[in-house]
Amino acid sequence: MPSDEARISERVLQHIAEIGTGECSITDASIAAEGDPSAQEILAGLLMLHEDLQYSQERHSALLDELRGAIRARDEFLSVASHELRTPITTLGLQIDGLFRMLQQHVPQGQQDTLSRRLEVTRRQVDRLAALVGALIDVSRITSGRVQLSRQLADLVEVIRLVLERFGDEALRGGSALQFARRGPVWGNFDVSRVDQVFTNLLSNAIRYGRGKPIVVGACSAGEMARFWVEDQGIGIPPEHQGRIFQQYERAAPSTSYAGLGLGLWISRQLVEAMGGTISVHSEVNAGSVFTVEIPRNG
Amino acid sequence: MTIEARPYESDASPSERSELRERIWRHEDRLFIWAEVPVQTPFSLDVMFDRLEELTAGFDQFAYVVDLSGVQRPNARVRERLRERVARINPRLAHVGLVVGGNAVIRAVAKLAAFSLGFRSFSFHNSVDQAVEACRRALR
Numbered sequence: 001m002p003s004d005e006a007r008i009s010e011r012v013l014q015h016i017a018e019i020g021t022g023e024c025s026i027t028d029a030s031i032a033a034e035g036d037p038s039a040q041e042i043l044a045g046l047l048m049l050h051e052d053l054q055y056s057q058e059r060h061s062a063l064l065d066e067l068r069g070a071i072r073a074r075d076e077f078l079s080v081a082s083h084e085l086r087t088p089i090t091t092l093g094l095q096i097d098g099l100f101r102m103l104q105q106h107v108p109q110g111q112q113d114t115l116s117r118r119l120e121v122t123r124r125q126v127d128r129l130a131a132l133v134g135a136l137i138d139v140s141r142i143t144s145g146r147v148q149l150s151r152q153l154a155d156l157v158e159v160i161r162l163v164l165e166r167f168g169d170e171a172l173r174g175g176s177a178l179q180f181a182r183r184g185p186v187w188g189n190f191d192v193s194r195v196d197q198v199f200t201n202l203l204s205n206a207i208r209y210g211r212g213k214p215i216v217v218g219a220c221s222a223g224e225m226a227r228f229w230v231e232d233q234g235i236g237i238p239p240e241h242q243g244r245i246f247q248q249y250e251r252a253a254p255s256t257s258y259a260g261l262g263l264g265l266w267i268s269r270q271l272v273e274a275m276g277g278t279i280s281v282h283s284e285v286n287a288g289s290v291f292t293v294e295i296p297r298n299g
Numbered sequence: 300m301t302i303e304a305r306p307y308e309s310d311a312s313p314s315e316r317s318e319l320r321e322r323i324w325r326h327e328d329r330l331f332i333w334a335e336v337p338v339q340t341p342f343s344l345d346v347m348f349d350r351l352e353e354l355t356a357g358f359d360q361f362a363y364v365v366d367l368s369g370v371q372r373p374n375a376r377v378r379e380r381l382r383e384r385v386a387r388i389n390p391r392l393a394h395v396g397l398v399v400g401g402n403a404v405i406r407a408v409a410k411l412a413a414f415s416l417g418f419r420s421f422s423f424h425n426s427v428d429q430a431v432e433a434c435r436r437a438l439r
Binding site for chain 2: 028031032034037040041043044045048051052054055056
């Protein structure tokens with residue numbers, strides 16, 4: 001026969017093991033049936049510990065549900081708001097195009113300059129607004145798993161060349177010369193609009209943070225993969241921020257000095273990953289950053 | 300009307316609330332008695348602690364006797380609220396005399412609860428008279 005102490009000890013260990021699995025067979029009756037007051041206290045303590053653990057889990061679970069609900073509500077709001085905003089912005093863009101045409105047709109040549117400059121500024125702001133709303137629509141699509149890829153045979157070098165053409169003026173305004181180190185053509189089945197979007201994001205970041213220094217972009221084949229990169233000589237990213245810049249609403253640069261929602265790199269990463277690729281950064285503070293994207297050529 | 304052995308929640312009637320409040324009274328000087336309800340709930344605790352705080356307002360130090368005889372074991376939700384409410388009065392609490400009667404389970408639970416509530420001075424008794432005496436000694 002084991003001693004009382006050994007029996008209690010064994011029972012306590014059994015209950016501890018039980019509580020570890022989320023169960024507890026201790027009851028008020030079994031506590032009362034235990035003759036030794038010390039054993040009663042230990043059993044009551046284990047029962048309360050089990051109840052506290054269960055209660056804590058229930059509360060965490062309820063909080064988690066509440067948080068998920070809040071995130072769902074936020075995403076729904078973003079989705080509805082961004083789609084609602086897109087329509088008037090598109091109309092605004094069309095109106096500006098119409099005003100440009102009217103300006104050229106009806107205003108004498110000598111008086112066009114000031115109006116034209118003002119319209120150009122307005123168009124840039126509308127484009128910026130459209131880009132922000134586009135980012136919100138992307139966030140809503142990505143978070144609800146509604147990103148659909150539409151692949152077609154295309155030359156990556158050509159996709160990049162077109163973006164560079166589009167960015168010529170903006171780079172000039174920022175003072176950065178654009179250099180294209182191509183080794184191509186780089187043919188593959190790409191979602192051209194999404195590749196364009198990712199490259200556009202990387203290039204606009206390079207112009208924004210590049211301190212007016214030259215920007216080198218490149219594209220090449222790397223076996224089964226297609227690679228493109230954007231290299232600036234700008235402010236760089238401190239090592240401690242490099243891990244989080246691809247996360248939602250995260251920014252390495254202070255928002256007081258640089259505008260933006262902190263969504264561009266997150267969207268880029270999500271799109272690149274949806275294409276089966278990777279995006280990475282190598283950066284040194286005050287020396288610049290290189291963002292490299294690799295995507296399958298036949299994804 | 301007397302308080303029944305059932306949980307009282309926020310839908311309690313005015314007379315039930317009043318009866319809950321009346322289960323706490325001043326016994327003498329800075330010594331109070333708390334006759335606990337059979338089934339504690341966060342609501343009953345709030346009503347009764349509010350009453351205790353009213354009665355002890357202005358006292359730097361006080362003691363109270365809690366009569367737990369006939370009380371069911373409090374659940375985790377109740378214990379959590381108990382911790383929150385005790386924390387508010389604990390700095391002024393000179394002693395708590397817990398009357399646990401002959402119920403072994405309540406005795407064990409009360410002891411554990413007293414530790415987790417952070418009472419600085421407490422004792423267990425079989426009768427209210429003994430608990431009152433222990434509180435008087437602590438207040439001297």
